[in-house]
Amino acid sequence: MSKRTVKLKMYRYDPDKDDKPYMQDYTLELEPSDKKLLDALVRLKSKDDTLSFRRSCREGVCGSDAMNINGKNGLACLTDIDGLPQPIVLRPLPGLPVIRDLIVDMTQFFKQYHSIKPYLINDTPLPDRERLQSPEEREELNGLYECILCACCSTSCPSFWWNPDKFVGPAGLLAAYRFLADTRDEATTERLDNLEDPYRLFRCHSIMNCVDVCPKSLNPTRAIGKIKDMMVSRAV
Amino acid sequence: MNVAKRTFDAVIVGAGGAGLRAALQLSESGMKTAVLTKVFPTRSHTVAAQGGVAASLGNTTEDNWHWHMYDTVKGSDWLGDQDAIEFMCRKANEVVVELEHYGMPFDRTDNGKIYQRPFGGHSQNYGQAPVSRSCAAADRTGHAMLHALYQRNVRANTQFFVEWMALDLIRDADGDVLGVTAIEMETGEVCIFHAKATIFATGGAGRIFHSSTNAFINTGDGLGMAARAGVPLEDMEFWQFHPTGVFGAGVLITEGVRGEGGILRNASGERFMERYAPNLKDLASRDVVSRSMVTEINEGRGCGPDKDHVLLDITHLSPETIMKRLPGIREISIQFAGVDPIKAPIPVVPTAHYQMGGIPTNFKGQVVAPKDGNQNSPISGFYAAGECACASVHGANRLGTNSLLDLLVFGKSAGESVVEDFQSGQLSLKPLPADAADVSLARLARLEGQKNGESVFEVGLEMRRTMQKHAGVFRFDNLLKEGVARIKEVAERAKRTEIKDKSKVWNTARTEALELDNLIEVAKATMVSAEARKESRGAHVRDDSPDTAEFPNGRKDNEWLKHTLWYSEGNRLDYKPVTMKPLSQDVEPIALAKRTY
Numbered sequence: 001m002s003k004r005t006v007k008l009k010m011y012r013y014d015p016d017k018d019d020k021p022y023m024q025d026y027t028l029e030l031e032p033s034d035k036k037l038l039d040a041l042v043r044l045k046s047k048d049d050t051l052s053f054r055r056s057c058r059e060g061v062c063g064s065d066a067m068n069i070n071g072k073n074g075l076a077c078l079t080d081i082d083g084l085p086q087p088i089v090l091r092p093l094p095g096l097p098v099i100r101d102l103i104v105d106m107t108q109f110f111k112q113y114h115s116i117k118p119y120l121i122n123d124t125p126l127p128d129r130e131r132l133q134s135p136e137e138r139e140e141l142n143g144l145y146e147c148i149l150c151a152c153c154s155t156s157c158p159s160f161w162w163n164p165d166k167f168v169g170p171a172g173l174l175a176a177y178r179f180l181a182d183t184r185d186e187a188t189t190e191r192l193d194n195l196e197d198p199y200r201l202f203r204c205h206s207i208m209n210c211v212d213v214c215p216k217s218l219n220p221t222r223a224i225g226k227i228k229d230m231m232v233s234r235a236v
Numbered sequence: 237m238n239v240a241k242r243t244f245d246a247v248i249v250g251a252g253g254a255g256l257r258a259a260l261q262l263s264e265s266g267m268k269t270a271v272l273t274k275v276f277p278t279r280s281h282t283v284a285a286q287g288g289v290a291a292s293l294g295n296t297t298e299d300n301w302h303w304h305m306y307d308t309v310k311g312s313d314w315l316g317d318q319d320a321i322e323f324m325c326r327k328a329n330e331v332v333v334e335l336e337h338y339g340m341p342f343d344r345t346d347n348g349k350i351y352q353r354p355f356g357g358h359s360q361n362y363g364q365a366p367v368s369r370s371c372a373a374a375d376r377t378g379h380a381m382l383h384a385l386y387q388r389n390v391r392a393n394t395q396f397f398v399e400w401m402a403l404d405l406i407r408d409a410d411g412d413v414l415g416v417t418a419i420e421m422e423t424g425e426v427c428i429f430h431a432k433a434t435i436f437a438t439g440g441a442g443r444i445f446h447s448s449t450n451a452f453i454n455t456g457d458g459l460g461m462a463a464r465a466g467v468p469l470e471d472m473e474f475w476q477f478h479p480t481g482v483f484g485a486g487v488l489i490t491e492g493v494r495g496e497g498g499i500l501r502n503a504s505g506e507r508f509m510e511r512y513a514p515n516l517k518d519l520a521s522r523d524v525v526s527r528s529m530v531t532e533i534n535e536g537r538g539c540g541p542d543k544d545h546v547l548l549d550i551t552h553l554s555p556e557t558i559m560k561r562l563p564g565i566r567e568i569s570i571q572f573a574g575v576d577p578i579k580a581p582i583p584v585v586p587t588a589h590y591q592m593g594g595i596p597t598n599f600k601g602q603v604v605a606p607k608d609g610n611q612n613s614p615i616s617g618f619y620a621a622g623e624c625a626c627a628s629v630h631g632a633n634r635l636g637t638n639s640l641l642d643l644l645v646f647g648k649s650a651g652e653s654v655v656e657d658f659q660s661g662q663l664s665l666k667p668l669p670a671d672a673a674d675v676s677l678a679r680l681a682r683l684e685g686q687k688n689g690e691s692v693f694e695v696g697l698e699m700r701r702t703m704q705k706h707a708g709v710f711r712f713d714n715l716l717k718e719g720v721a722r723i724k725e726v727a728e729r730a731k732r733t734e735i736k737d738k739s740k741v742w743n744t745a746r747t748e749a750l751e752l753d754n755l756i757e758v759a760k761a762t763m764v765s766a767e768a769r770k771e772s773r774g775a776h777v778r779d780d781s782p783d784t785a786e787f788p789n790g791r792k793d794n795e796w797l798k799h800t801l802w803y804s805e806g807n808r809l810d811y812k813p814v815t816m817k818p819l820s821q822d823v824e825p826i827a828l829a830k831r832t833y
Contacts, residue, residue: 045745
């Protein structure tokens, strides 16, 4: 059986030696066990160790290996090699400063996540045992808590590209709604106040790129819509 | 080279479950703390835990910590220390309820309590019937837990050093621990973190094996650093092979699948676990299930054209149950096995998963080593928790859901010990030795200047293949002997690895070379300890120590009821007794018995 090969075109930049970024072409021979794009990248790195990218769990739960794959954000570990148009064009996530190769500086992304106070706020004295929550109340958190902070969504969002310092972005807003939707959280007013300005929430124009790229099939646009509904209902 | 120095009350290495839980104690006590982590905290491997965390809450079936303790001691094949096991099982409800209070989105029962499911080896009334003890958030418990712990640390203003890799442990002439050296991945800057207390929470080293459920980052960094600094590693021969890794890919399929009713089948469709564990069947302990699977495969009853795996069947469960309780598993099966488990069974095979051994600690999370006739003398300033540590609660085999419990209980306990020792004035900032950074700088300089060396990938591959072949599910005297020689050869080759990437910025080739140094220590410890232990116990089963009337299951308590201690220097072994006495008078020691399920 002839060996499978794959052609890749990769964004390369090492600030230690390169004046500016460039695209590098690779032709790679795959082993039969190489199924996902991450397998190909790991194999490629075994031949060219200067290639830099983040990766960890290789099963889509840690959120490390988000990148722009043929123009669309995704996780390398969940992307099948077979079926990808070649050459596979790989670039870092758009809109964030590039540190090196496929590695971006995620400071702004996490700053926005932290800005929504991503933790449960509840000042009622705690019971000895767990607080009670009905299965139906718990169900409200499905589709929200599963976010892996990979940043595929926020870095595919034009509103986030334009105002990464002012617009919370889909990932941060999904997290904001995760706490607003939690019956155990008591900070609804504070959380809504925190988002009530022309940018933080309202820069979302329902372009829905976030929904399109989320590797966990989550729907930040819907969560953002629900926050907007809460804003409206408290205003009337 | 001038090395920058940062000074803290405490430094924690690792920001998975154990590191984050310890960090909370320190941050909330007001100690000036640095948490170093190779990856952003929510990318730590705790995130991949699926099925649940053990606690005898008794929300759906009657339960109590005595039963949990019994199951854990029996699961450990009596190699676990009963003081630490009592401590962990009694603390379980407290630490799990705390997580709920932090906001962790546990699934709920109809009456609003934390949802619990059955899990392997956990039983009611001392082995009589399965019990629902695993507290779960669907099949994403680790993810939900890690994010909740990170979020709580955001609230506590914990100071993280993200994408910093610790390089070496700093000890002074007294053997006291004074911190670590570390490298910032983005800049290549080396820095000394000088601290009164150092907590290791660096996780496991499953990447010593070729086929592993573990993340790429699980390279045993804490173990490598400890071993190079003269700290022994305990019980490293004991590695858990999880029964259900996806065939070919190695990705984990939680035991919670069997907890929800999943069944293992061989080529003829037979539920073969009925023959090996008539009572708990598919929910027998992991070592037992993995061996049964390999036996089926070895005897020609495996599935597929090459008869090299078995099937995990949940097609009899309702699609609603699968979508509600096992949604992540369905995604993984479709992604990595090409199978929708609602319609067809999942091909699975035992896969290296968890390291029972590690850096020796007591139940307070203090690192201990033999000194002046005391087998368990605390090393001043040094603490460890989670998979990198060996308390020892898992002994020769860990029960599912006890790993998440371990990291919560001992993460908290190590944190509390540090706070206590700090506030009582026992910890001081001892002066740094002049050569504090020399070892690390020499390692980096060696890599920088290495010519005509071998690639990190090739040497790593040889290590992983050697471990897989020579220290697998079943162990053979001749393979182990040969394995010891081979791994020594690989260790020599690892001293001459060469990287082409010389950049200071985000040099992942350098990171991988440094990680290989750590993996090699773990691989040597595993092979040497395994070769020496001439009995079968828990996950360590040898061909030359079979089940006999005199030695049931091949376990030789008269000679081998003891912990292994491996020292890197000279590949030397030592042993210390197992603590059979529980912590309190509330419970009798669990007496030695033959392990059956």
